Amino acid sequence: MNxxxxxxxxxxxxxxAIVILFNTFLMIVKEEIPLVHTMMVALSGxxxxxxxxxxxxxxxxxxxxxxxRNIKVNISSLIITSTIVGVLLIIGxxxx
Amino acid sequence: MFESILLLLHPAIAVVTxxxxxxxxxxLKCVNINERRVRMLSLSIALMMVSIWIIAGYWYVVxxxxxxxxxxxxxxxxxxxxxxxxxxxxxxxxLILSLYLxxxxxxxxxxxxxxxxxxxxxxxxxxxxxxxxxxxxxAIISHGAEIAYMHKDGLQ
Numbered sequence: 001m002n003x004x005x006x007x008x009x010x011x012x013x014x015x016x017a018i019v020i021l022f023n024t025f026l027m028i029v030k031e032e033i034p035l036v037h038t039m040m041v042a043l044s045g046x047x048x049x050x051x052x053x054x055x056x057x058x059x060x061x062x063x064x065x066x067x068x069r070n071i072k073v074n075i076s077s078l079i080i081t082s083t084i085v086g087v088l089l090i091i092g093x094x095x096x
Numbered sequence: 097m098f099e100s101i102l103l104l105l106h107p108a109i110a111v112v113t114x115x116x117x118x119x120x121x122x123x124l125k126c127v128n129i130n131e132r133r134v135r136m137l138s139l140s141i142a143l144m145m146v147s148i149w150i151i152a153g154y155w156y157v158v159x160x161x162x163x164x165x166x167x168x169x170x171x172x173x174x175x176x177x178x179x180x181x182x183x184x185x186x187x188x189x190x191l192i193l194s195l196y197l198x199x200x201x202x203x204x205x206x207x208x209x210x211x212x213x214x215x216x217x218x219x220x221x222x223x224x225x226x227x228x229x230x231x232x233x234x235a236i237i238s239h240g241a242e243i244a245y246m247h248k249d250g251l252q
Contacts, residue, residue: 002205002208002209002210002211003209003210003211004209004211005200005204005209005211005212005215006203006204008199008203009199009200009203009204009212009215012196012199013196013200013215016192016193016196019192020189020192020193023185023188023189023192024185027185045157046157048153048156048157048184049153049157051185051188052149052153052188052191055188055191055192056191056192056195059192059195059196075211075215076211076214076215076218079193079215079218079219079222080218080222083189083193083222083226086189087186087189087226090182090185090186091182094177094178094181094182094185095178
């Protein structure tokens with residue numbers, strides 16, 4: 001049995017963990033800074049559309065960037081942690 | 097009519113996607129893992145999630161504004177202010193995890209790699225849990241709109 005993950009799996013895994021946290025950060029920034037919200041509306045016509053496009057674009061760019069580096073991490077743990085933190089922060093921010 | 101089709105289509109696709117995620121998790125728990133099936137399921141989940149993004153996104157951007165204006169003035173305003181606000185941002189977490197699925201499935205030899213199997217199961221469980229929340233939130237928003245329109249308390 002092999003336990004070694006391919007370099008793109010590692011690179012895009014790190015990227016996914018970062019983008020999940022960035023997604024929450026962008027939500028907070030656009031809610032708190034009206035200029036950012038206005039710019040995101042101007043980008044695609046709706047802040048939500050821009051939000052998704054920024055997230056996916058960043059996921060692809062960071063994925064290729066991290067794939068070219070030799071990084072060893074436990075991807076499953078990293079993604080579980082970032083998902084829990086990201087989602088709880090979204091819920092917390094909206095509830096406040 | 098077109099608006100209603102879009103509104104009903106996106107949770108329907110979401111339910112089918114959730115079933116595919118369950119199938120993926122079960123497939124990875126089999127003694128003899130069918131690598132081709134795992135790859136096809138992973139790809140299908142990613143494609144269906146992109147279709148939900150487009151269909152639900154179009155409905156949300158084009159049509160939801162009218163309902164939102166009524167819901168936020170009603171006694172069920174929390175169905176927008178809490179559930180829609182969390183749902184629309186948690187969806188992007190699910191989208192990123194779903195886009196990552198086929199990459200893991202196609203770039204690794206799944207049948208012989210325990211780390212890749214564990215990672216795919218982790219992604220599947222996270223996607224499933226968040227989709228269940230999103231689905232529940234959608235039901236609450238729908239009920240919020242129903243109450244707002246039926247009781248007319250959002251139209252005053």
